[in-house]
């Protein structure tokens with residue numbers, strides 16, 4: 001192969017947080033930048049590097065995309081889930097952080113040796129884009145003198161809510177104890193009439209000295225030091241909140257929905273599975289083909305959610321009692337650790353045959369686009385939410401962690417594109433909510449109208465005249481300019 005050289009002089013290191021919901025948007029961003037000729041070093045922890053089986057295909061498609069790995073302290077056989085945010089963040093700090101410093105120094109040198117073997121000449125590192133919860137990397141990049149941007153993989157409304165937590169503490173609204181969970185939160189600008197205590201990010205339910213609370217507070221403080229924020233949202237979805245964020249973060253690039261912008265810019269032939277850390281059960285697509293249009297409720301709680309056996313069975317009974325056909329992603333690591341980890345209750349699988357399909361992992365974007373799917377029961381992870389909006393599918397929300405509490409409130413009461421059933425999980429509520437989402441004509445029509453409107457706005461955002469498309473051009477220009485400066 002002849003030696004070629006990319007036109008871009010920019011070389012960006014992308015540092016995702018090691019979990020599916022963070023790797024997927026970061027890898028979409030990597031492809032968008034490489035498509036514009038920018039050199040990208042995509043740095044995963046060793047464990048996830050091995051699981052990214054499509055690395056070769058991606059590097060062949062994008063010659064300026066380089067995959068690198070960095071050790072963490074997790075056992076090699078550990079499933080790709082976070083058992084504890086605290087464990088993973090302390091392993092990143094103790095093991096990954098010092099190595100990252102050495103890597104940044106190496107990549108920042110001109111004529112870097114590590115790329116001599118490749119056919120593309122790679123310029124010295126010019127920018128680091130970290131996941132917004134990998135803030136320990138800011139110190140390293142500052143030390144080496146490289147600008148840092150942050151990709152925040154949550155919605156703008158969640159990001160803004162996180163940013164306002166220090167204010168709520170200062171005003172004495174947090175921490176809260178034995179208070180009515182429906183107590184309104186009035187002091188988050190832009191969402192005055194919307195949130196209740198139960199809608200705040202889940203760590204707000206913990207004592208202020210809990211490691212998770214401290215972890216998030218550190219990130220909230222540190223992220224104010226980055227030069228720019230990138231968000232997987234689009235301007236027409238969260239305009240008021242984005243203007244609030246701009247009062248504290250002057251440089252924001254909204255590029256969402258990432259997966260749709262990727263298809264719009266790079267092409268339709270890309271599989272949505274390139275970033276998957278798990279094996280997909282594609283047989284579910286044939287099962288969907290056999291179902292009536294709009295009849296199926298798709299149930300997926302993302303890559304991290306844990307359920308107790310009681311919750312799992314309540315959900316299952318509720319689904320069965322609703323009488324709706326369902327496609328349900330039940331990961332083998334989904335039962336909480338004190339339960340039998342790798343057991344899906346036999347009762348559940350056997351009893352499902354006639355009424356639904358249970359899968360370990362599915363091609364979610366394809367499933368949401370299938371005509372048989374008429375509703376999406378989700379944990380309100382941001383990727384799932386924005387994928388649901390893009391697909392125009394009404395949502396039922398059962399949030400569990402972190403930002404999910406905020407997203408589900410916005411889905412139910414902000415955007416009115418679904419129903420929020422947070423903090424409940426008994427079978428009769430599940431049955432009632434599934435029926436309400438799938439059957440109640442007036443309500444369904446309202447939700448449909450609203451979600452279809454946002455799906456239309458999302459299509460505009462990623463088109464050539466749209467905000468996300470233009471913001472990407474601006475980002476590329478700015479990344480390239482940094483080299484000249």
Ligand SMILES: O=c1ccn([C@@H]2O[C@H](COP(=O)(O)OP(=O)(O)O[C@H]3O[C@H](CO)[C@@H](O)[C@H](O)[C@H]3O)[C@@H](O)[C@H]2O)c(=O)[nH]1
Pocket residue numbers: 019020021022024153154276300301302303304305329360361362363364365380381382383384385387401402403404
């Ligand atoms: O069978 C499945 C199930 C999920 N997915 C994909 O996995 C991703 C899941 O992401 P998300 O919906 O955001 O959920 P989590 O995996 O829980 O993501 C974590 O990261 C998100 C982004 O920061 C946060 O919003 C969540 O709260 C946090 O739990 C999505 O792209 C899905 O399409 C599949 O491809 N197949």
